[in-house]
Amino acid sequence: xxxxxxxxxxxxxxxxxxxxxxxxxxxxxxxxxxxxxxxxxxxxxxxxxxxxxxxxxxxxxxxxxxxxxxxxxxxxxxxxxxxxxxxxxxxxxxxxxxxxxxxxxxxxxxxxxxxxxxxxxxxxxxxxxxxxxxxxxxxxxxxxxxxxxxxxxxxxxxxxxxxxxxxxxxxxxxxxxxxxxxxxxxxxxxxxxxxxxxxxxxxxxxxxxxxxxxxxxxxxxxxxxxxxxxxxxxxxxxxxxxxxxxxxxxxxxxxxxxxxxxxxxxxxxxxxxxxxxxx
Amino acid sequence: xxxxxxxxxxxxxxxxxxxxxxxxxxxxxxxxxxxxxxxxxxxxxxxxxxxxxxxxxxxxxxxxxxxxxxxxxxxxxxxxxxxxxxxxxxxxxxxxxxxxxxxxxxxxxxxxxxxxxxxxxxxxxxxxxxxxxxxxxxxxxxxxxxxxxxxxxxxxxxxxxxxxxxxxxxxxxxxxxxxxxxxxxxxxxxxxxxxxxxxxxxxxxxxxxxxxxxxxxxxxxxxxxxxxxxxxxxxxxxxxxxxxxxxxxxxxxxxxxxxxxxxxxxxxxxxxxxxxxxxxxxxxxxxxxxxxxxxxxxxxxxxxxxxxxxxxxxxxxxxxxxxxxxx
Numbered sequence: 303x304x305x306x307x308x309x310x311x312x313x314x315x316x317x318x319x320x321x322x323x324x325x326x327x328x329x330x331x332x333x334x335x336x337x338x339x340x341x342x343x344x345x346x347x348x349x350x351x352x353x354x355x356x357x358x359x360x361x362x363x364x365x366x367x368x369x370x371x372x373x374x375x376x377x378x379x380x381x382x383x384x385x386x387x388x389x390x391x392x393x394x395x396x397x398x399x400x401x402x403x404x405x406x407x408x409x410x411x412x413x414x415x416x417x418x419x420x421x422x423x424x425x426x427x428x429x430x431x432x433x434x435x436x437x438x439x440x441x442x443x444x445x446x447x448x449x450x451x452x453x454x455x456x457x458x459x460x461x462x463x464x465x466x467x468x469x470x471x472x473x474x475x476x477x478x479x480x481x482x483x484x485x486x487x488x489x490x491x492x493x494x495x496x497x498x499x500x501x502x503x504x505x506x507x508x509x510x511x512x513x514x515x516x517x518x519x520x521x522x523x524x525x526x527x528x529x530x531x532x533x534x535x536x537x538x539x540x541x542x543x544x545x546x547x548x549x550x551x552x553x554x555x556x557x558x559x560x561x562x563x564x565x566x567x568x569x570x571x572x573x574x575x576x577x578x579x580x581x
Numbered sequence: 582x583x584x585x586x587x588x589x590x591x592x593x594x595x596x597x598x599x600x601x602x603x604x605x606x607x608x609x610x611x612x613x614x615x616x617x618x619x620x621x622x623x624x625x626x627x628x629x630x631x632x633x634x635x636x637x638x639x640x641x642x643x644x645x646x647x648x649x650x651x652x653x654x655x656x657x658x659x660x661x662x663x664x665x666x667x668x669x670x671x672x673x674x675x676x677x678x679x680x681x682x683x684x685x686x687x688x689x690x691x692x693x694x695x696x697x698x699x700x701x702x703x704x705x706x707x708x709x710x711x712x713x714x715x716x717x718x719x720x721x722x723x724x725x726x727x728x729x730x731x732x733x734x735x736x737x738x739x740x741x742x743x744x745x746x747x748x749x750x751x752x753x754x755x756x757x758x759x760x761x762x763x764x765x766x767x768x769x770x771x772x773x774x775x776x777x778x779x780x781x782x783x784x785x786x787x788x789x790x791x792x793x794x795x796x797x798x799x800x801x802x803x804x805x806x807x808x809x810x811x812x813x814x815x816x817x818x819x820x821x822x823x824x825x826x827x828x829x830x831x832x833x834x835x836x837x838x839x840x841x842x843x844x845x846x847x848x849x850x851x852x853x854x855x856x857x858x859x860x861x862x863x864x865x866x867x868x869x870x871x872x873x874x875x876x877x878x879x880x881x882x883x884x885x886x887x888x889x890x891x892x893x894x895x896x897x898x899x900x901x902x903x904x905x906x907x908x
Binding site: 304305306307308309310311312313314315332333334335339343370 | 685701
């Protein structure tokens with residue numbers, strides 16, 4: 303006999319590709335918990351410390367049982383292809399200058415939704431609404447994680463009177479052709495994104511492109527160019543930064559680019575085994 | 582007597598611990614009535630009956646499984662055994678509902694205020710309804726005769742809030758026969774809306790009213806019980822294995838039991854309308870089982886005179902006198 307979950311979270315409340323920050327804020331609101339308590343609960347529940355960047359290591363089946371949500375949906379809030387780093391600090395994934403910013407789409411926020419897609423470094427526009435992504439400087443002081451979640455929560459709470467509920471309209475996004483194209487694209491580029499994340503994690507830059515110490519914008523351009531080389535379908539370009547989509551880079555197949563990339567790594571004597579293990 | 586049992590009798594046995602409930606016809610009737618109300622999605626209903634008749638034990642041990650069998654799935658059901666002490670604080674009221682619904686964080690730091698507690702209760706009920714893949718939830722309140730008017734008003738608010746969110750809440754209350762007066766009292770004191778919601782549907786919880794019903798209960802001890810789980814050993818078989826092997830059954834002496842109860846009924850009460858509280862029968866049977874366990878002969882223990890003694894020890898006569906004067 304299945305017992306109802308002891309936490310407040312009903313089936314269908316988790317949205318696919320919801321950002322972990324949004325999930326944390328909403329879980330806390332539904333259960334009357336602070337962010338610290340939410341993290342503590344999850345750490346105890348999972349038997350290991352939990353944070354945004356290690357969220358993917360949570361046992362998805364266990365989490366799905368707790369939340370009474372399908373495993374397939376739970377997996378999307380820990381998208382390994384986006385948060386590819388195994389360890390490291392949160393700031394490495396959102397290194398916008400010295401300050402921490404929350405990228406968001408205004409229309410999504412008004413529906414109570416914030417997606418991990420909004421957090422992709424190389425996207426200029428919201429993949430659901432094709433509107434320019436905005437950036438809000440994180441509120442308060444203290445740990446990056448706390449500030450980030452608080453800012454996402456504040457945004458959602460201010461813009462959506464029904465928060466922590468999400469508008470049912472969000473469901474339509476996931477039934478659209480646009481979303482289907484986006485997920486195909488994400489699957490196609492998974493390998494490249496992992497490489498980018500690996501590079502980000504180690505502050506490594508491709509020799510002929512943005513050198514070490516370059517601006518965040520430079521890194522976003524670099525990441526986008528990698529993707530452009532891997533994916534030359536016109537439909538994808540509109541989500542990327544304009545500098546990337548207008549560039550004259552010759553499209554190449556993903557496989558060919560990866561081969562070249564690995565050769566380059568070999569030339570630089572960077573151990574490929576580490577990459578294989580990462581992937 | 583339970584404390585002088587030989588060492589071979591496990592102190593964890595439900596009969597020794599008095600942690601069991603035999604399924605009785607009145608419990609069956611009560612659950613059937615609640616099931617009917619659920620079928621009709623009534624906003625409320627109340628069941629009332631004298632104390633010690635087995636209402637609470639029936640709720641604790643049988644309601645969930647019996648309703649699951651009837652509806653073939655687990656209903657989103659919250660059972661709240663309301664504490665006897667009076668509640669003056671709304672925060673405490675919501676806190677108790679959170680506890681009753683098996684919520685993991687009833688003392689959450691962000692929910693100190695009553696409005697926050699209330700929000701958590703609403704979310705809790707929504708979660709339970711969603712778990713059952715529906716928009717319906719049942720709150721069953723035991724010992725509801727002590728609920729204050731303010732508590733009923735908070736429950737009206739809860740029902741309204743859930744209704745606004747698209748979820749239907751039925752609130753069924755079970756209490757002593759004082760509840761029979763609650764309906765009229767609320768109606769004449771300007772709270773007819775509460776009476777209309779929660780008290781229009783009602784049913785009386787009966788005691789054991791015939792020798793056949795007593796026989797049914799005794800069969801529970803004879804064969805329809807089991808401990809340890811999976812052992813196929815009934816309660817009677819556990820305490821009196823030899824007598825059980827020889828074919829001794831408590832149900833066979835149901836007439837002796839019924840006659841003893843009738844003989845002990847206080848003057849002025851009609852035997853034809855007698856209703857035996859389940860608790861007095863249970864305590865008498867427990868005494869019989871312990872005597873058998875101590876080696877007393879089956880014929881002695883199950884004789885009419887023996888039942889008279891064992892039932893008298895439960896203060897049956899005094900209880901019936903009190904109950905009849907209160908009704």
